[in-house]
Amino acid sequence: MRSLNKFIRPNVIISKCLCGARCRWDRDRLDYPFVRTLRKYARIIPVCPEIEIGLGVPRDRIILVQRDNSIALYQSTTRRHLAQKMNRFSCQYLSDHTDVDGFILKHKSPSCGVRGVKLYESITLDARFTRTGTGLFAATVLERCSHLAITDEDQLERNRTREHWLTQLFTLATFRSVRKSHSFKRLRAFHTQHRLLLQTYHKRLTKDLDQALTQSDADTDNACAVIEQYECMLNRILATSPRRTSVIKPFESALEYYAQYLSTQDIKRFEHQLDSYRACELPLSELRKTVQIWAVRYDKRFTRQDAVFRPYPGPLASA
Numbered sequence: 628m629r630s631l632n633k634f635i636r637p638n639v640i641i642s643k644c645l646c647g648a649r650c651r652w653d654r655d656r657l658d659y660p661f662v663r664t665l666r667k668y669a670r671i672i673p674v675c676p677e678i679e680i681g682l683g684v685p686r687d688r689i690i691l692v693q694r695d696n697s698i699a700l701y702q703s704t705t706r707r708h709l710a711q712k713m714n715r716f717s718c719q720y721l722s723d724h725t726d727v728d729g730f731i732l733k734h735k736s737p738s739c740g741v742r743g744v745k746l747y748e749s750i751t752l753d754a755r756f757t758r759t760g761t762g763l764f765a766a767t768v769l770e771r772c773s774h775l776a777i778t779d780e781d782q783l784e785r786n787r788t789r790e791h792w793l794t795q796l797f798t799l800a801t802f803r804s805v806r807k808s809h810s811f812k813r814l815r816a817f818h819t820q821h822r823l824l825l826q827t828y829h830k831r832l833t834k835d836l837d838q839a840l841t842q843s844d845a846d847t848d849n850a851c852a853v854i855e856q857y858e859c860m861l862n863r864i865l866a867t868s869p870r871r872t873s874v875i876k877p878f879e880s881a882l883e884y885y886a887q888y889l890s891t892q893d894i895k896r897f898e899h900q901l902d903s904y905r906a907c908e909l910p911l912s913e914l915r916k917t918v919q920i921w922a923v924r925y926d927k928r929f930t931r932q933d934a935v936f937r938p939y940p941g942p943l944a945s946a
Contacts, residue, residue, distance in 0.1 A: 637670070642739045643673040644657050690754075691737050693758075793944070809854070811850035832863060885926070
């Protein structure tokens with residue numbers, strides 16, 4: 628199990644254009660600093676589905692077209708229908724990459740866009756778009772990997788979305804190592820380390836995990852079944868962002884614990900930070916920085932081995 632200073636490296640599939648490759652339709656190179664920082668802490672797996680199905684660089688535009696109950700992927704200049712090829716590639720690619728913890732996909736891309744992709748009314752060159760939807764590769768990702776950490780570069784610009792995605796990504800990566808170990812002891816250690824964090828997401832389901840582990844204590848030979856049950860509940864817990872009122876509770880406890888060491892001015896300053904976080908004016912990473920400073924200065928026992936105060940490497944919060 629990881630310490631607070633060492634994290635399991637997540638496996639992250641990322642649209643290749645976000646990794647700096649000249650694979651866009653116009654051969655343009657994107658500069659996305661977050662991926663450069665993420666490389667230090669994660670294994671990056673770049674993919675460009677459009678190149679993988681045989682489209683070149685540069686290439687003519689491809690569009691999504693609404694057709695009754697299906698979505699077509701079409702290249703007007705060549706009159707090529709590409710949906711079947713793209714869907715076949717997507718399924719095979721995800722079957723070949725089963726140890727993945729998360730995705731960063733290109734916003735609005737007809738292949739990789741998780742959202743915001745234009746859907747056109749017909750395949751004609753002057754067709755109008757009628758609504759927005761999901762790219763074909765992204766649609767397969769959402770269908771087959773919905774329990775993983777999935778986002779796009781646009782969503783990662785928002786502090787709360789980035790916080791949730793990073794927390795989900797590194798928590799799932801750590802749990803993946805538990806699953807591979809088939810060790811009930813490591814499962815217990817994981818739960819101890821992440822219990823407060825999971826409570827901020829969903830208090831009742833975390834209590835259900837407590838009970839499941841307590842009832843399984845006497846039968847460690849059945850570890851694989853217990854781990855599988857735990858994983859299903861963990862995925863449910865991490866599926867949506869936690870409420871700010873829940874997130875703030877461990878930090879209120881931290882203030883209460885460290886108050887014996889702090890000046891009145893320090894206490895007021897942190898209370899102001901808590902109020903600013905409640906008002907959506909301060910990212911959660913700033914609260915964590917303050918508590919980590921207290922831990923180094925005064926007493927590490929309160930935060931040691933507790934993921935709620937450091938669920939992912941700190942530099943990623945502001946990369």
